Amino acid sequence: MIPLDDAIKLVLDSARIIETENVDLHSAVGKILAQDVVADADQPPFSKSLVDGYAVGFDCESTNGMQQLAIIDRVDAGQSSSQTVGDKTAVQIMTGAPIPPGTSAVVMVEETKLLDANTVAIDADKVQHEQFILQQGAVCQSADVVATTGSRLTPARIGVLAEAGCARPLVYRDPSISIVTTGDEIVPVDSKTSDRCIRNSNGPLLVAAARQVTDNYRYIGHIADEMSVLVEALEAGLKSHVLVITGGVSMGQKDLIPEALNQLGVRQVFHKVNLKPGKPAWFGVFENDVHRCLVFGLPGNPVSTFVCFELLVKSALRKMRGQHNPGRFDESAAAILKTAFTNRGNRFLLQPGIYCGRSHEVEVLQWIGSADQIRLAAANCLIEFPASSSYSVGDQVVVRRI
Amino acid sequence: MIPLDDAIKLVLDSARIIETENVDLHSAVGKILAQDVVADADQPPFSKSLVDGYAVGFDCESTNGMQQLAIIDRVDAGQSSSQTVGDKTAVQIMTGAPIPPGTSAVVMVEETKLLDANTVAIDADKVQHEQFILQQGAVCQSADVVATTGSRLTPARIGVLAEAGCARPLVYRDPSISIVTTGDEIVPVDSKTSDRCIRNSNGPLLVAAARQVTDNYRYIGHIADEMSVLVEALEAGLKSHVLVITGGVSMGQKDLIPEALNQLGVRQVFHKVNLKPGKPAWFGVFENDVHRCLVFGLPGNPVSTFVCFELLVKSALRKMRGQHNPGRFDESAAAILKTAFTNRGNRFLLQPGIYCGRSHEVEVLQWIGSADQIRLAAANCLIEFPASSSYSVGDQVVVRRI
Numbered sequence: 001m002i003p004l005d006d007a008i009k010l011v012l013d014s015a016r017i018i019e020t021e022n023v024d025l026h027s028a029v030g031k032i033l034a035q036d037v038v039a040d041a042d043q044p045p046f047s048k049s050l051v052d053g054y055a056v057g058f059d060c061e062s063t064n065g066m067q068q069l070a071i072i073d074r075v076d077a078g079q080s081s082s083q084t085v086g087d088k089t090a091v092q093i094m095t096g097a098p099i100p101p102g103t104s105a106v107v108m109v110e111e112t113k114l115l116d117a118n119t120v121a122i123d124a125d126k127v128q129h130e131q132f133i134l135q136q137g138a139v140c141q142s143a144d145v146v147a148t149t150g151s152r153l154t155p156a157r158i159g160v161l162a163e164a165g166c167a168r169p170l171v172y173r174d175p176s177i178s179i180v181t182t183g184d185e186i187v188p189v190d191s192k193t194s195d196r197c198i199r200n201s202n203g204p205l206l207v208a209a210a211r212q213v214t215d216n217y218r219y220i221g222h223i224a225d226e227m228s229v230l231v232e233a234l235e236a237g238l239k240s241h242v243l244v245i246t247g248g249v250s251m252g253q254k255d256l257i258p259e260a261l262n263q264l265g266v267r268q269v270f271h272k273v274n275l276k277p278g279k280p281a282w283f284g285v286f287e288n289d290v291h292r293c294l295v296f297g298l299p300g301n302p303v304s305t306f307v308c309f310e311l312l313v314k315s316a317l318r319k320m321r322g323q324h325n326p327g328r329f330d331e332s333a334a335a336i337l338k339t340a341f342t343n344r345g346n347r348f349l350l351q352p353g354i355y356c357g358r359s360h361e362v363e364v365l366q367w368i369g370s371a372d373q374i375r376l377a378a379a380n381c382l383i384e385f386p387a388s389s390s391y392s393v394g395d396q397v398v399v400r401r402i
Numbered sequence: 403m404i405p406l407d408d409a410i411k412l413v414l415d416s417a418r419i420i421e422t423e424n425v426d427l428h429s430a431v432g433k434i435l436a437q438d439v440v441a442d443a444d445q446p447p448f449s450k451s452l453v454d455g456y457a458v459g460f461d462c463e464s465t466n467g468m469q470q471l472a473i474i475d476r477v478d479a480g481q482s483s484s485q486t487v488g489d490k491t492a493v494q495i496m497t498g499a500p501i502p503p504g505t506s507a508v509v510m511v512e513e514t515k516l517l518d519a520n521t522v523a524i525d526a527d528k529v530q531h532e533q534f535i536l537q538q539g540a541v542c543q544s545a546d547v548v549a550t551t552g553s554r555l556t557p558a559r560i561g562v563l564a565e566a567g568c569a570r571p572l573v574y575r576d577p578s579i580s581i582v583t584t585g586d587e588i589v590p591v592d593s594k595t596s597d598r599c600i601r602n603s604n605g606p607l608l609v610a611a612a613r614q615v616t617d618n619y620r621y622i623g624h625i626a627d628e629m630s631v632l633v634e635a636l637e638a639g640l641k642s643h644v645l646v647i648t649g650g651v652s653m654g655q656k657d658l659i660p661e662a663l664n665q666l667g668v669r670q671v672f673h674k675v676n677l678k679p680g681k682p683a684w685f686g687v688f689e690n691d692v693h694r695c696l697v698f699g700l701p702g703n704p705v706s707t708f709v710c711f712e713l714l715v716k717s718a719l720r721k722m723r724g725q726h727n728p729g730r731f732d733e734s735a736a737a738i739l740k741t742a743f744t745n746r747g748n749r750f751l752l753q754p755g756i757y758c759g760r761s762h763e764v765e766v767l768q769w770i771g772s773a774d775q776i777r778l779a780a781a782n783c784l785i786e787f788p789a790s791s792s793y794s795v796g797d798q799v800v801v802r803r804i
Binding site: 040050051074079109134139140146155166196201251358 | 427428430431442443445446447448452453454476478479480481482494496497498499500510511512536540541542548549553555556557558559560561562563564565566567568569585586587588591592593594595596597598599600601602603604605606607608609610611613614621627652653654655656657702704708711733734735736759760761762770771773774775776778779781800804
């Protein structure tokens with residue numbers, strides 16, 4: 001039995017970033033950038049007006065009172081004016097249009113008065129030098145790096161790439177994942193339960209969890225606890241970058257997974273983690289000249305499976321798709337306990353809870369163990385309780401968002 | 403100009419939940435449940451063993467010392483035993499298997515000693531009544547509601563549905579969204595910028611933002627500031643549940659969107675919101691006997707567009723797909739300012755920031771206004787600063803995750 005942090009480290013050490021590909025910007029959201037993106041021009045590429053109004057040329061420091069200015073041109077966005085603005089002239093200008101030569105400031109149309117078709121009145125006392133002008137290169141300059149390898153492509157970052165002309169960014173490919181469920185007490189979801197059988201919830205649960213990280217998933221199926229069919233199913237799964245199996249890794253007579261994987265040449269890295277729920281977790285690596293597959297044998301109880309997937313499998317998937325901090329939950333937070341809690345056990349406990357961002361408080365959900373998916377589904381976090389620890393109301397704990 | 407909260411309320415009041423559909427569990431992650439799901443049986447449906455070991459029948463209160471028990475049967479998961487366990491007998495049992503009649507407790511295999519093929523020794527002093535038995539109905543009872551309308555289908559909740567036999571849950575359909583970008587200074591992403599033109603970042607940005615909420619999106623294209631082609635493009639967009647347009651809603655000579663929408667019979671609900679960035683935002687509703695479309699005219703600066711999409715459009719999309727609390731960001735949090743900040747303006751300001759869940763501190767990102775996508779992309783939150791407000795280091799503010 002190894003500590004959780006060691007288990008995560010061993011998983012990450014075994015995970016390799018996989019290939020890259022160029023994708024269209026419209027398909028890039030959520031992907032991880034595999035290149036630095038460099039601005040090919042200043043941003044903005046020209047000094048431009050931030051408002052609709054008038055470009056004026058008078059000296060803003062020394063000019064006072066109402067000015068009557070002759071309107072000598074109009075410049076729309078996408079156009080430019082060859083007219084130079086002077087002391088007594090103005091150019092009508094639209095938001096986003098380049099400022100004409102000689103411009104000292106732009107005045108919002110709401111702050112002006114049109115005297116006739118060719119004359120505008122402007123109060124110079126209210127005009128500050130260079131107001132409402134976005135100077136060329138103010139956001140970034142040509143050759144600046146505007147997005148770096150390993151960045152997640154959020155909508156805002158996709159906007160940055162578009163602005164820089166990066167129409168088909170290089171990103172990391174999603175790893176492929178295959179899922180196998182086992183357990184002879186399991187019947188399909190559309191079957192009835194009985195006095196000895198329960199339904200297959202791990203299959204749908206794992207497919208859903210995998211889809212949160214990769215589009216490249218495959219549910220191989222629910223496989224009987226019989227060595228020959230198991231080996232065949234697992235062999236198919238080893239063609240993926242990641243193979244996840246539930247059940248069959250504990251101490252039972254029919255816990256055949258470690259032996260089946262051994263037959264297939266999967267090298268065991270660890271078996272059993274100091275974690276509740278999730279202790280029986282098994283991890284190994286399959287490798288030949290051309291392919292590498294990380295293999296996770298997760299305990300069959302749905303909550304154990306979920307927790308191991310969140311902690312171990314997702315860490316691997318994140319690293320394989322190039323993400324920064326792959327071993328962390330996207331969000332872990334400090335929280336204030338609303339309920340006293342004692343972990344009497346000798347394992348590191350992850351207890352479901354409900355965390356409130358506004359108050360930073362967390363409520364411990366009382367559950368009845370690792371078959372209790374209903375309480376797990378109500379939770380928005382897992383609360384960390386080290387072995388043999390005791391906490392009072394108001395104590396600080398660490399929560400991991402789920 | 404209306405307050406932001408009023409704008410959000412008006413948007414939500416206009417948004418209607420759209421149709422429902424039954425989907426396969428493997429496609430359900432992220433959807434919102436449109437039905438209550440009821441357990442058709444107790445969960446677990448039978449009392450079962452939580453470990454691999456031996457079901458024993460002795461009275462745990464009154465039995466002491468080492469007991470030699472005759473192994474009278476073995477029960478695997480998915481099987482059952484017709485043997486009744488008594489004072490001096492045991493049944494070998496696997497995790498998940500139903501406990502045999504007469505069972506008072508289950509003893510983990512690690513705590514037992516096999517004396518011969520048919521006899522096991524167990525220390526009765528260490529055995530507690532009913533240990534390692536998950537009683538029938540302990541998680542939920544038949545006819546209990548296990549998931550309610552409006553719940554988000556996370557992996558854990560999908561596990562709950564599977565357990566309850568709900569193989570094709572009723573969920574809300576994703577609303578369809580059409581996107582139109584405008585602005586004559588805009589060139590395609592794969593074109594060069596010039597002394598008057600910038601690239602189209604709003605199109606890719608909005609497609610990415612839409613895809614975070616719905617799979618049903620369509621980018622109609624970048625449309626010239628010319629009334630006839632605009633009207634044609636917008637008319638196509640009105641066939642969706644939501645139409646988003648960027649640019650053309652401010653005070654410029656070529657800000658044609660409100661007039662174009664008016665010609666198409668879109669009823670204006672509001673124009674201009676007390677918000678920075680995002681003031682010029684326009685919102686209206688198109689409705690006939692068979693169809694309803696919410697129409698958002700967003701300011702053309704990418705950061706303004708992004709903020710208005712997050713606050714207004716996503717609120718509508720969330721309500722239309724049945725989500726609880728559609729008007730809030732999924733996560734807003736209280737945060738401690740790391741930097742003093744003054745909002746001198748007369749508008750409600752959303753300033754990009756970097757929030758840390760471990761310390762609850764937030765750092766204000768200094769940006770150069772609503773064209774500055776680079777700083778926006780670096781942010782993980784928007785910090786709320788009411789008009790004319792001043793904050794010192796250590797003051798508490800509200801942040802909205804992005």
